[in-house]
Amino acid sequence: MLALHDADCLLHETVEFIGAKAIPAHESPARLQAILSALKAPDSSHQVQELSYTSLPETAKNDLFTTISQNHDAGYLHHLQTVFSTWRDKDLVEADGSILPECWRFPTSIKDYHVSPQAPRDIYARAGFYAFDMSTGIMKTTWQSTIASANLAYQGVHTLFPPSSSSIATTTSPAPEEATEEAATPPPTTLLTLCRPPGHHCDGARAGGYCYVNNVAVAISTYRTQFPTARIAVLDLDFHHGNGTQELYYADPSVLYVSIHGEHEFPYYTGAATETGIGEGEGFNVNLPLAPESGVGAYMEVLDKAVREVRGFEPAFVVVSLGFDTYELDPIGRFRIATGDYEGIARRAKGAVPEGVRSLVVLEGGYVVEKLGENLLSWLKGWEEGTEE
Ligand code: OKP
Numbered sequence: 001m002l003a004l005h006d007a008d009c010l011l012h013e014t015v016e017f018i019g020a021k022a023i024p025a026h027e028s029p030a031r032l033q034a035i036l037s038a039l040k041a042p043d044s045s046h047q048v049q050e051l052s053y054t055s056l057p058e059t060a061k062n063d064l065f066t067t068i069s070q071n072h073d074a075g076y077l078h079h080l081q082t083v084f085s086t087w088r089d090k091d092l093v094e095a096d097g098s099i100l101p102e103c104w105r106f107p108t109s110i111k112d113y114h115v116s117p118q119a120p121r122d123i124y125a126r127a128g129f130y131a132f133d134m135s136t137g138i139m140k141t142t143w144q145s146t147i148a149s150a151n152l153a154y155q156g157v158h159t160l161f162p163p164s165s166s167s168i169a170t171t172t173s174p175a176p177e178e179a180t181e182e183a184a185t186p187p188p189t190t191l192l193t194l195c196r197p198p199g200h201h202c203d204g205a206r207a208g209g210y211c212y213v214n215n216v217a218v219a220i221s222t223y224r225t226q227f228p229t230a231r232i233a234v235l236d237l238d239f240h241h242g243n244g245t246q247e248l249y250y251a252d253p254s255v256l257y258v259s260i261h262g263e264h265e266f267p268y269y270t271g272a273a274t275e276t277g278i279g280e281g282e283g284f285n286v287n288l289p290l291a292p293e294s295g296v297g298a299y300m301e302v303l304d305k306a307v308r309e310v311r312g313f314e315p316a317f318v319v320v321s322l323g324f325d326t327y328e329l330d331p332i333g334r335f336r337i338a339t340g341d342y343e344g345i346a347r348r349a350k351g352a353v354p355e356g357v358r359s360l361v362v363l364e365g366g367y368v369v370e371k372l373g374e375n376l377l378s379w380l381k382g383w384e385e386g387t388e389e
């Protein structure tokens with residue numbers, strides 16, 4: 001299977017608070033390194049295509065930024081891009097330090113009183129205004145990795161659905177004489193984007209859960225430019241509930257969000273089965289929380305439900321948010337899935353994709369670095385062999 005990667009995704013390396021301790025974040029560059037070595041091993045049947053956001057022409061960069069801006073607030077994006085240098089100029093953070101929030105927007109107990117939606121003037125307070133937890137520090141290369149990660153989702157959709165217009169630039173634009181030959185190659189039916197940082201927790205204006213820009217939303221917005229009204233299904237298989245993705249499409253009947261995740265786990269305040277969508281989007285959000293310590297048997301039962309939901313929706317495009325923190329030894333996930341189980345899980349999950357429909361697999365979490373490669377290879381085997389139904 002084809003996987004898209006950008007070396008800039010390895011740069012971001014921050015800290016998080018767990019309990020009373022600040023530790024190097026579980027979401028580390030080593031995760032991506034492990035995945036790359038597995039995919040590039042001599043006996044691997046997979047291909048890694050290296051992209052480079054940095055060397056894109058300005059027009060493509062602008063187009064990507066416009067796409068991101070469809071889902072994220074301008075003040076928030078400005079904050080992500082500038083906060084580190086602003087703090088650094090004032091000597092408020094070390095060159096290799098990470099900015100973490102100290103005070104969040106909070107609901108008051110006064111009925112019908114709403115906290116001002118304006119970003120506070122105070123420089124420390126703004127870090128809290130644009131975040132919802134202390135796992136999502138901003139260091140000097142955070143934006144560079146974030147934009148490279150988003151670009152993978154953007155380019156991934158362009159690879160699956162080659163735009164007819166030549167205005168969309170990629171880093172691998174063929175020379176004119178090769179262009180016809182290139183066009184003759186049919187696009188792949190599925191591909192994997194090695195996104196890092198991940199994306200499913202951040203919403204329109206807040207970073208959280210190691211996420212800054214929602215890569216799935218970037219993929220959906222990119223797809224929408226070609227297919228404005230087609231139905232899109234998101235199947236979120238990370239251990240954690242993708243609150244950001246849920247929120248972005250909560251009122252949207254053209255995007256079905258289906259998630260299997262640990263019950264009562266991070267992000268704690270979302271993911272209940274009672275969250276079914278709002279307004280026109282009512283019925284198009286399906287949460288399938290599963291008790292911690294569940295093994296593959298219980299998981300497969302709920303996966304069957306998820307697959308039926310997606311199939312019933314008859315999507316024209318399927319996006320998978322793929323996390324390996326469902327693995328039995330994961331430090332922050334609590335299911336009991338074994339390496340060998342991923343093959344069967346992916347084979348079953350592939351049944352969610354209707355025949356002839358293309359799919360994009362977007363990397364989210366998974367924190368047992370030593371097993372990430374093996375787990376992914378097992379999953380990809382099942383995904384490639386599994387049939388669209
Ligand atoms: C991101 B993804 C647990 C603290 C959790 C953040 C977890 C983010 C998970 N005690 N901190 O969905 O893999």
Ligand code: ZN
Nearest residue numbers: 238239240365
């Ligand atoms: Zn997760």
